[in-house]
Amino acid sequence: MSLLKVEHMTQNFGGLQAVSDFNIELQGGELVALIGPNGAGKTTIFNLVSGFYTPTEGSIRVNGKDTRGMRPHQVTALGVSRTFQNIRLWKDMHVLDNIRVAQHYRMGYSIWDAFARTRNYMGREKEIDRISWKLLEAMNLKEYAYEVPPNLPYGLQRRVEIARAMSIQPQLLLLDEPAAGLNSRDVEELIELVRWIHDTFHISIWMIEHQMKVVMSLCSWIKVIDFGQTIAEGTPEEIQNHPQVIKAYLGDDTI
Amino acid sequence: METGNKLQRNAFALAVISGCVLIILLAQFKVINLYIQSVIMFMGINIMISTSLNLVNGNMGEFSCGHAAFLCVGAYVSSITSVLIMAPNDITGAPFLPPELAVLVFPISVFVGGVVAALAGILVALPSFKTRGDYLAIITIAVNYMVISGIENLSVVGGPRGFMGMKKVVKSMYELADIPWMMIFVALGTIFCVLIIRRYVSSTYGKGVNAICQDEIAAEIMSVNTNKVKLVTFMLSSGLCGMAGGLFAHVVGYVNPQSFNILKSTEAMVMVYLGGMGSLSGAVISAVFFTFLLELLRPLQILKWVIIPFTLVLLMQFRPEGIMGNKELTDVFPKLRKYCRFK
Numbered sequence: 274m275s276l277l278k279v280e281h282m283t284q285n286f287g288g289l290q291a292v293s294d295f296n297i298e299l300q301g302g303e304l305v306a307l308i309g310p311n312g313a314g315k316t317t318i319f320n321l322v323s324g325f326y327t328p329t330e331g332s333i334r335v336n337g338k339d340t341r342g343m344r345p346h347q348v349t350a351l352g353v354s355r356t357f358q359n360i361r362l363w364k365d366m367h368v369l370d371n372i373r374v375a376q377h378y379r380m381g382y383s384i385w386d387a388f389a390r391t392r393n394y395m396g397r398e399k400e401i402d403r404i405s406w407k408l409l410e411a412m413n414l415k416e417y418a419y420e421v422p423p424n425l426p427y428g429l430q431r432r433v434e435i436a437r438a439m440s441i442q443p444q445l446l447l448l449d450e451p452a453a454g455l456n457s458r459d460v461e462e463l464i465e466l467v468r469w470i471h472d473t474f475h476i477s478i479w480m481i482e483h484q485m486k487v488v489m490s491l492c493s494w495i496k497v498i499d500f501g502q503t504i505a506e507g508t509p510e511e512i513q514n515h516p517q518v519i520k521a522y523l524g525d526d527t528i
Numbered sequence: 529m530e531t532g533n534k535l536q537r538n539a540f541a542l543a544v545i546s547g548c549v550l551i552i553l554l555a556q557f558k559v560i561n562l563y564i565q566s567v568i569m570f571m572g573i574n575i576m577i578s579t580s581l582n583l584v585n586g587n588m589g590e591f592s593c594g595h596a597a598f599l600c601v602g603a604y605v606s607s608i609t610s611v612l613i614m615a616p617n618d619i620t621g622a623p624f625l626p627p628e629l630a631v632l633v634f635p636i637s638v639f640v641g642g643v644v645a646a647l648a649g650i651l652v653a654l655p656s657f658k659t660r661g662d663y664l665a666i667i668t669i670a671v672n673y674m675v676i677s678g679i680e681n682l683s684v685v686g687g688p689r690g691f692m693g694m695k696k697v698v699k700s701m702y703e704l705a706d707i708p709w710m711m712i713f714v715a716l717g718t719i720f721c722v723l724i725i726r727r728y729v730s731s732t733y734g735k736g737v738n739a740i741c742q743d744e745i746a747a748e749i750m751s752v753n754t755n756k757v758k759l760v761t762f763m764l765s766s767g768l769c770g771m772a773g774g775l776f777a778h779v780v781g782y783v784n785p786q787s788f789n790i791l792k793s794t795e796a797m798v799m800v801y802l803g804g805m806g807s808l809s810g811a812v813i814s815a816v817f818f819t820f821l822l823e824l825l826r827p828l829q830i831l832k833w834v835i836i837p838f839t840l841v842l843l844m845q846f847r848p849e850g851i852m853g854n855k856e857l858t859d860v861f862p863k864l865r866k867y868c869r870f871k
Contacts, residue, residue, distance in 0.1 A: 325745075344748070345749050346748050346751045346752060346754070350751055354750075355749060357746070361743050361745065363742040363746065364742055364743075365742055366735070370738075374732060374736055374739045374750065375751060376732065377752040377753070378752075378753075384728075387727055387733050388728065390727060438750075441750065
């Protein structure tokens, strides 16, 4: 059974077809990129997969479960986690709390446990704490645990957002333009980080990215879309020389 | 060493409890007169109102302008429950239970008022799944009017004339033993309310509320069941406010629908904004301060409603974040952390 299976996914916004007949199958452990010009429908595809929109047609299966009709938090609980194009950390909560709250779906206690501070509650909170600290340590964020995100440099905020997504313990991590707004040194660090996450946790990573340096050095498979249509897919080398891709990015030479 | 630490960590809780016991003893031995007693009881009730509203307006970032609706529901339901069971009335005639049991029935009736108010909270919680901000604020105002108008048209409970009879229930408690019962119950209710809210917002469950306030979409994607958290938070807030209403009704001994109109909701909001959004200790401090202010300005009579809103104007100009901002007392004075156990 495949980790993610998207079949004939189509999304219409009124008369606009944002995504048409999109297919992808991930077995687990891949590093895949989704590229395309601005407005091609990349983020829409992520919004569909993470359950934020329901596709007009087609199906999305995560570990064999159809996600149609599920709310985003239920899809996340299946093991699909994501980051956002513009960082969406909770700004008034320190980094540790950001990590803690993202473990909401496996708190394992009810509201009554929280009121009565039962043994179950104490044990579960301790466990959440332990996992959070372990993750912060692994991501080199331990010293910033009690900082609020706006006080951190942009590169670190990215790192915190990826850490928050990882605290879900996902099987599939969706990264929406992780290198956007980063300087070249941060980009190097990001590439290292993504590679490290991939090698350490053996999860599938699917990213939208404009910086070819990131895509080419990380991903083994690339899908290219334009105006919602899949125009090419293949290895980085194949994509680099694909005539359709060049046409989509640089335009036709016929006027 | 261990016991010493334990004593130190619980010092704050012990101080609060001994403070309450002291006030109750002062009331028992008539050191403080009935007027001061009633001010202290209103202080407790106001603490319950402001902390429960703070949960929605401060922590969740919604704008509830109809908090008095839940106060009203709690006040009426608990009054009706206690009067029907404990006092002779027009509807059921003779009381069901002997007056000696009033001490037991009263807290139960307050609790029932809280539960029904929590159910009334669903009226606001369900629309909140889809709407936010100003639009939800309008819904809360609508709920406030619905509740008041509904009760005004219920002639069984007195309609616009109001409902009374709670004094008899309270009286039978004092006949059982001459100790300041109402004071004790208000103190218990206040401590219960603050403790529950404290435990809720410090749990990972309750931190989901702050996450919804700051970025609802991120919260939903990061596995927070936002609808459920909203439902729980609204019900908790309105339920605790309903309990405050039950206590209020029995302290005053008389309720009428118009005492729970939009002015009362505004009072609750003033307390929250005065204290600082999302700060539990701020809500407690401002409730105490606000009750004092109301009593200090009492000689000015109706003019106080010029001065109090004016202080609000000054507050918004010079310290819009309120007394405490979104900080807790322990953030402002880190040394206090030694004396109270928060996690």
